[in-house]
Structures are given as C-alpha cells and as structure tokens.
Amino acid sequence: MSQTQIENAADHEKAEAPLIVTRDLSVHYGAVQALNQISLNVSEHLVTAFIGPSGCGKSTLLRCFNRMNDLIDHVKTTGKVTIAGHDIYRSDIDVVQLRKKVGMVFQKSNPFPKSIRENIMYGLRLHGMRESNRLNEVVESSLRSAALWDEVKDRLDTNALTLSGGQQQRLCIARAIAIQPEILLMDEPASALDPVATAKIEELILTLKERYTIVIVTHNMQQATRISDKTAFFYLGALVEYGNTQAIFTNPKNRQTEDYVTGRFG
Amino acid sequence: MAFATAIILAFAAVILSNILWQGWEAFSWRFITSRADQNMFDSQQAGVLQMIAGTSARVVLMTIFVMPIGVITAIYLTEYARKDSLLTNLIQSAVNNLAGVPSIVFGLFGLGFFVNFIGGNLDLILRPEQAAPYWRNPALIWASLTLAVMTLPVVIVSTEEALKAIPPGLREASMALGATRLETVIRIVIPQALPGIMTGGVLAVGRAAGEVAPILFTGAAYYMSGYPSHLTDQFMDLGYHIFILSTQSPDIEGTRSILYATVITLLLLTFTLNLLTILMRARIRTKLRTFH
Numbered sequence: 001m002s003q004t005q006i007e008n009a010a011d012h013e014k015a016e017a018p019l020i021v022t023r024d025l026s027v028h029y030g031a032v033q034a035l036n037q038i039s040l041n042v043s044e045h046l047v048t049a050f051i052g053p054s055g056c057g058k059s060t061l062l063r064c065f066n067r068m069n070d071l072i073d074h075v076k077t078t079g080k081v082t083i084a085g086h087d088i089y090r091s092d093i094d095v096v097q098l099r100k101k102v103g104m105v106f107q108k109s110n111p112f113p114k115s116i117r118e119n120i121m122y123g124l125r126l127h128g129m130r131e132s133n134r135l136n137e138v139v140e141s142s143l144r145s146a147a148l149w150d151e152v153k154d155r156l157d158t159n160a161l162t163l164s165g166g167q168q169q170r171l172c173i174a175r176a177i178a179i180q181p182e183i184l185l186m187d188e189p190a191s192a193l194d195p196v197a198t199a200k201i202e203e204l205i206l207t208l209k210e211r212y213t214i215v216i217v218t219h220n221m222q223q224a225t226r227i228s229d230k231t232a233f234f235y236l237g238a239l240v241e242y243g244n245t246q247a248i249f250t251n252p253k254n255r256q257t258e259d260y261v262t263g264r265f266g
Numbered sequence: 267m268a269f270a271t272a273i274i275l276a277f278a279a280v281i282l283s284n285i286l287w288q289g290w291e292a293f294s295w296r297f298i299t300s301r302a303d304q305n306m307f308d309s310q311q312a313g314v315l316q317m318i319a320g321t322s323a324r325v326v327l328m329t330i331f332v333m334p335i336g337v338i339t340a341i342y343l344t345e346y347a348r349k350d351s352l353l354t355n356l357i358q359s360a361v362n363n364l365a366g367v368p369s370i371v372f373g374l375f376g377l378g379f380f381v382n383f384i385g386g387n388l389d390l391i392l393r394p395e396q397a398a399p400y401w402r403n404p405a406l407i408w409a410s411l412t413l414a415v416m417t418l419p420v421v422i423v424s425t426e427e428a429l430k431a432i433p434p435g436l437r438e439a440s441m442a443l444g445a446t447r448l449e450t451v452i453r454i455v456i457p458q459a460l461p462g463i464m465t466g467g468v469l470a471v472g473r474a475a476g477e478v479a480p481i482l483f484t485g486a487a488y489y490m491s492g493y494p495s496h497l498t499d500q501f502m503d504l505g506y507h508i509f510i511l512s513t514q515s516p517d518i519e520g521t522r523s524i525l526y527a528t529v530i531t532l533l534l535l536t537f538t539l540n541l542l543t544i545l546m547r548a549r550i551r552t553k554l555r556t557f558h
C-alpha cells in the first residue's frame with residue numbers, strides 16, 4: 001500500500017476509523033483450527049487489546065496482520081483482512097512493504113546480537129537508507145521515542161544483549177518504530193518483565209498511541225484496562241466479545257467474558 | 267571416564283613418540299624443502315616439498331569446492347525447505363548414509379564419475395578432434411572433487427547444527443522488519459552461524475588431509491618431476507608417498523627413517539591447516555561477541 005493511500009485513509013479520520021478489518025478470517029495449522037471466522041475492525045489511533053486464555057488464537061490473529069503466519073509450514077488462511085482498504089492477502093501484495101507499515105514486537109525480546117546502533121539501523125538499511133547522518137538521526141529519534149535514549153546514548157556501540165530485559169524490549173520497540181510503521185503489533189510485550197520494566201513499557205505504549213495504531217495481546221487484565229481503548233475477548237479461536245475496554249471489564253454482555261475478566265475462568 | 271581418557275592419551279603418546287623416534291633422524295629443514303627429483307628412496311637426498319605442495323593443493327581445492335555446496339545445502343534444508351518434503355528427506359538420508367561409506371568407495375566413485383564420466387564427456391565436447399584423453403585422466407581437480415564429495419556430509423551436518431542453534435526469534439525479528447528470507451540469511455543467519463560453519467571446515471580438512479584411498483585412482487602420482495601447475499595435472503601426495511615408502515621401497519630398513527619423517531610432515535601439515543581454521547574461527551567468535 002502506498003503512502004498516499006494510507007494518508008487518504010487518515011484524511012477522513014473520524015473518532016473510530018477502522019484501519020484493520022477482518023471478515024470471516026479462519027486460520028488452520030494443518031488439521032488444527034486456530035481461528036474461526038473472525039470479523040472485527042481495529043480502529044485507527046486506538047490501543048486495542050486482545051485477551052483470552054492461552055491457545056485461543058490471539059497471537060495467530062496478530063500474526064495475520066503482518067502475514068508472519070506465512071512463514072509457518074502448512075498454514076491455511078481463509079477470509080479477508082484489509083488494512084487501510086487493501087486486501088493484504090491478495091497475491092500481488094508486497095509483503096515487504098506490508099511489514100514496513102505494520103511493525104511487530106514479540107513476546108520474547110529478540111534484539112539482534114549486534115550493537116544497539118546496528119539494531120536500529122538494520123531495518124533502515126533494508127529499506128534503502130544509506131546516508132550515515134540520516135541513519136544516526138533516526139537512531140536517536142527512535143531511541144528517544146522508545147524512552148531508551150538517556151539510558152544508552154553513551155553506549156550505542158555495545159552489544160544489545162548487554163542490556164537488561166526491559167531495555168531489550170524497548171530497543172525492539174525502537175527498532176520497530178524506526179522504519180515508521182502505521183501500526184504496531186505487540187504480542188505480550190511485557191510478559192517476561194518485572195513490574196518496574198512493565199510499567200515503563202505501558203507508559204511508552206500510552207505515548208506511542210498518539211502516532212501509531214496499536215494492537216496488543218496481553219494476559220494481564222489490569223494491563224488491558226490501563227492501556228487499551230478497546231478490548232476483544234477470544235475463546236477457542238472465536239471472537240466472543242469486542243467493545244470498549246471499560247464496557248468489557250465492567251459490564252460484559254457475555255457470560256464467558258465475565259468469567260474470564262473476573263478471573264473465575266477454568 | 268577419566269580412565270578411558272588416560273588410556274586414549276597414553277595410546278596417542280605411544281604412537282606419536284614412536285613416529286618421532288623413528289623419523290627424527292631424517293626429518294630436517296632440507297627434507298621438507300627439497301624436491302624428490304633425486305632418488306626418492308635415498309635418505310640423504312629424498313625430499314617431500316612436492317608432496318607438501320600436492321597435499322596442500324588438494325586440501326585447499328577440496329575446501330573451495332565443499333564449503334559453498336555444503337553450506338548452501340544446509341541453508342536450503344534448514345531455512346527454506348519444508349521439513350517433511352520428499353526432497354528434504356532424500357537429502358537428509360543421503361547425508362546420513364554417505365557419512366558411513368568407506369573412503370575407497372569414494373575413490374572408485376571418483377574414478378567412475380569424475381574421471382571417466384565427466385572427464386570423458388569434457389574430452390568429447392571440448393576436444394572432439396584429439397584422440398589422446400586430456401580431461402579423462404587422474405588429476406588434481408578430480409581428486410579434490412572426490413574428497414569434496416566425501417567430506418560434504420561433515421560440512422552439511424555442522425552447518426545445520428549451527429543454523430539450528432540460532433534462536434528462531436532473530437529470523438522473525440528480521441522478517442517482521444521487512445527483510446526477505448535471503449536478506450535474513452545473509453545479514454543475520456550466516457554471520458551467527460560462521461563459527462559453526464568453520465568447525466565444519468576444520469573437520470573436513472582433518473578428515474581429508476590424510477586420506478589416500480579417494481585420491482589413489484583420481485589424481486595422485488607415484489612420481490612426477492616438478493609441481494602440478496594446472497587443475498588437470500596429477501600431483502604427489504604425502505599420504506600416498508607414505509604408502510609407497512612402506513610398500514614399494516627396495517630397502518625397507520634403509521628407508522624407514524624417511525617414511526617416518528614423511529609421517530611427521532603430514533601430521534605437521536594437518537595440524538597447521540587445522541590451526542589456521544581454528545584461529546580464524548576464534549577471531550570470528552570474539553568479533554561476534556564484542557563488536558557486532
């Protein structure tokens with residue numbers, strides 16, 4: 001999808017313009033059905049949380065949005081996913097461009113075993129940026145956006161693996177936003193972190209939402225209420241309930257949702 | 267465990283000291299730097315420089331042939347191929363079975379496939395007018411290729427191990443940033459796997475350097491004057507020379523010291539080749555750890 005097309009989509013931005021739309025989306029891993037006919041809209045510039053018990057398909061759905069599931073053998077995806085109006089599963093879509101627009105942060109932080117600087121430059125170089133002044137500018141600006149600059153500005157050339165877990169995850173966020181995506185997908189980004197590091201990530205997400213549309217998978221109910229505007233509850237591959245976070249947590253319509261958000265789930 | 271280690275070390279010590287003891291007298295700077303032009307069974311005049319050159323040449327050429335093919339195959343198997351495809355299984359079982367084949371079988375294979383089949387066809391295509399075979403002769407290139415086939419499984423397996431040890435998350439991170447599979451392989455996977463790939467190289471060199479059987483029919487010469495200067499030349503070889511000295515000598519007792527001096531030379535050459543690769547690998551390892 002081109003820059004202008006995404007900007008056009010942004011033009012008639014209402015309070016809740018749908019940016020990602022799925023219709024009857026089903027995913028099978030071989031004989032295992034992971035997602036069953038999911039239809040939902042993800043709104044622009046909001047934080048949308050995916051919640052639900054382990055194995056209900058949250059990661060699978062997230063990985064449909066940047067087609068990371070393509071990398072797994074024997075995956076079958078049916079139905080439709082559009083982003084800014086473009087069907088991203090059409091055969092002529094450029095997956096490289098898609099992934100440039102839809103960044104991802106993983107559950108297990110995965111910085112490259114290279115310097116902090118190289119980690120950020122990696123994506124920039126992939127997309128053709130060569131000029132070193134420009135590269136270094138973006139290194140600084142993305143580390144600042146990820147609230148990591150002050151901690152690492154004096155050691156940009158040390159190996160990223162020397163950072164703490166929370167710092168590594170923020171580096172991964174910086175790396176993802178360096179190539180200026182429109183959407184950030186985060187798959188339990190804080191699940192391996194201590195409370196202090198988690199609080200920093202949450203704070204960061206709240207600042208990032210000004211510029212990005214964020215979809216976050218989380219196991220942590222409090223986290224969902226703190227950072228998300230909308231929440232989708234999944235169970236056994238199906239979308240059970242989707243609405244404003246406030247409503248989902250205080251006044252769920254579905255019995256299963258209520259059981260899950262109140263922690264009574266078996 | 268400690269006992270077994272002690273026994274192995276003791277054996278190694280006995281073998282090595284026996285070799286040194288018997289070969290020390292004939293092993294000299296003159297010995298390793300003179301050619302075998304004079305009588306090669308004369309302990310005063312014999313030299314092994316041509317054999318050192320021949321063995322080095324075939325090991326280096328083998329490495330040049332086997333590394334790209336082995337590494338690309340391993341990369342194909344781990345990074346591209348579906349794990350359950352017919353082709354993957356076929357290559358995997360070929361690799362596993364090839365590892366157990368005796369080296370003389372590779373020698374016969376090399377003679378039949380490289381010398382006669384490939385060489386014969388090259389003669390037909392490139393030199394249809396000439397009657398005398400040019401390519402269809404034992405040669406440095408055929409011996410090196412035969413050794414490359416023999417060591418291919420070692421390189422493939424070590425590279426596969428190295429690739430499998432790389433966390434999948436790194437590949438995902440790269441692809442999620444928009445890298446293609448090829449870009450991910452070149453920028454992330456290969457640099458990470460380099461030490462393991464070089465281990466494969468060390469093992470291949472170690473296996474090939476002392477082998478005689480695979481080169482017996484495919485390139486090694488009993489005697490030649492001068493050095494191999496073309497890929498189609500034959501070559502003298504340290505291992506083959508040891509075989510000659512121990513079986514063809516007119517005076518076994520009299521040539522025993524040059525026999526063992528040649529063994530010392532072969533051991534030193536193997537150690538040197540291994541040491542070079544190990545040093546290179548260590549450099550890459552520290553580089554990976556500190557600068558990358």
Ligand SMILES: Nc1ncnc2c1ncn2[C@@H]1O[C@H](COP(=O)(O)OP(=O)(O)O)[C@@H](O)[C@H]1O
Nearest residue numbers: 029032034053054055056057058059060061072
């Ligand atoms: N690579 C895979 N191969 C086979 N099955 C998978 C794979 N990834 C996930 N699954 C299955 O798909 C279902 C949904 O998984 P996932 O999307 O990871 O759930 P969640 O993120 O909600 O825990 C589970 O039953 C899981 O076992």
Ligand SMILES: [Mg+2]
Nearest residue numbers: 058059060187
């Ligand atoms: Mg998950």
